[in-house]
Amino acid sequence: MVAISIFIFILGLAIGSFLNVCIYRIPREGLSIHSPRRSVCPECEVPIQFYDNIPVLSYLLLRGRCRNCKTKISIVYPLVELITGGLFLLMFYRFGLTLDLLRGCLFVSLLVPIAWIDARWYIIPNAIIVVGLILGLAITLSISLAQGDWGYLIKHLIAAVAGGGGMMLIAVLGSAIFRKPAMGGGDIKLMSVLGLFLGLWPDLLVVIIVSAFTGSIVGGILIARSGKKAHSPIPYGPFLVVAALLDLVWGDALWMGYLRLIGWQ
Numbered sequence: 001m002v003a004i005s006i007f008i009f010i011l012g013l014a015i016g017s018f019l020n021v022c023i024y025r026i027p028r029e030g031l032s033i034h035s036p037r038r039s040v041c042p043e044c045e046v047p048i049q050f051y052d053n054i055p056v057l058s059y060l061l062l063r064g065r066c067r068n069c070k071t072k073i074s075i076v077y078p079l080v081e082l083i084t085g086g087l088f089l090l091m092f093y094r095f096g097l098t099l100d101l102l103r104g105c106l107f108v109s110l111l112v113p114i115a116w117i118d119a120r121w122y123i124i125p126n127a128i129i130v131v132g133l134i135l136g137l138a139i140t141l142s143i144s145l146a147q148g149d150w151g152y153l154i155k156h157l158i159a160a161v162a163g164g165g166g167m168m169l170i171a172v173l174g175s176a177i178f179r180k181p182a183m184g185g186g187d188i189k190l191m192s193v194l195g196l197f198l199g200l201w202p203d204l205l206v207v208i209i210v211s212a213f214t215g216s217i218v219g220g221i222l223i224a225r226s227g228k229k230a231h232s233p234i235p236y237g238p239f240l241v242v243a244a245l246l247d248l249v250w251g252d253a254l255w256m257g258y259l260r261l262i263g264w265q
C-alpha cells in the first residue's frame with residue numbers, strides 16, 4: 001500500500017512536470033509540445049539539463065533559480081507538480097487499483113492544465129479539448145467493456161452531448177439577458193469533456209451548482225477587494241475544474257448534502 005502510494009505520487013509528479021511543458025507552450029504561439037525537445041530557461045535560453053529537471057527536487061536544490069543566469073524560476077512549476085501528485089494520490093485512495101483510478105488520473109492530467117491556462121490566458125485550448133474527448137472516449141469504452149455494460153458508455157456519451165448543449169443554452173440565455181457574452185466557447189466544450197468523464201445525473205448538475213456557488217463567492221471577494229468592476233471577466237474554467245474534481249471524488253456525498261439542504265431528503 002505504502003509502496004504503491006509512493007509510486008503513484010512520483011508518477012503524478014512526473015506527469016505534472018510534463019503538464020508544465022503543456023501549460024507553458026500551448027498558449028504561446030510557435031512552441032509545440034515536442035519541439036524544441038529540451039526545455040530552455042525562458043530568460044537566458046540555455047537548455048535545462050535533465051538533472052535540473054527533476055520534479056520539485058530540482059527547484060529546491062536550485063533554490064528556485066536558473067543554474068546559469070540565476071533568474072527566479074516560477075513557483076508555478078513545483079506547485080503544478082505537487083498538485084498533480086497530490087491529486088493522483090487522492091484518486092488512488094478513492095478508487096484503489098481500478099480502471100476508475102486511470103479515469104481519475106487522466107481527468108486530473110487534462111483538468112490541471114485547463115484550469116491553469118484559463119486562469120492565466122482566459123482561453124481553453126482546443127488541443128486539450130480534443131485530447132480530452134479522445135481519452136474520455138477510450139476510458140469510457142474500456143470501463144464499459146470491463147463491466148460488460150454498454151449502458152455506461154451510452155450514459156456518458158449522452159452526458160457529453162447534453163453537457164455541451166446545456167452549457168450552450170446557458171451561454172445563449174446569459175448573453176440575451178446580460179447583453180454580452182456570458183460564457184466562452186471553451187467552457188461549452190469543456191462541459192462536453194466533463195460529461196464524458198463524469199456522466200450526466202446527478203454529476204453534471206453537481207458541477208454546475210458547485211461551480212456557480214464557488215464562482216460567485218470568489219467573484220464577490222475579488223470585486224470587493226480589488227474593486228474589480230462587476231463586468232470585468234473572471235475565467236469560469238477553473239471553477240468548473242474544481243467542481244468536476246470534487247464531483248468525481250465526493251459526488252454522491254455532495255448530491256445528498258444538496259438534497260438535504262433544499263429539503264428533499
Ligand SMILES: [Zn+2]
Pocket residue numbers: 041042043044045046066067068069070071
Ligand atoms: Zn537562465
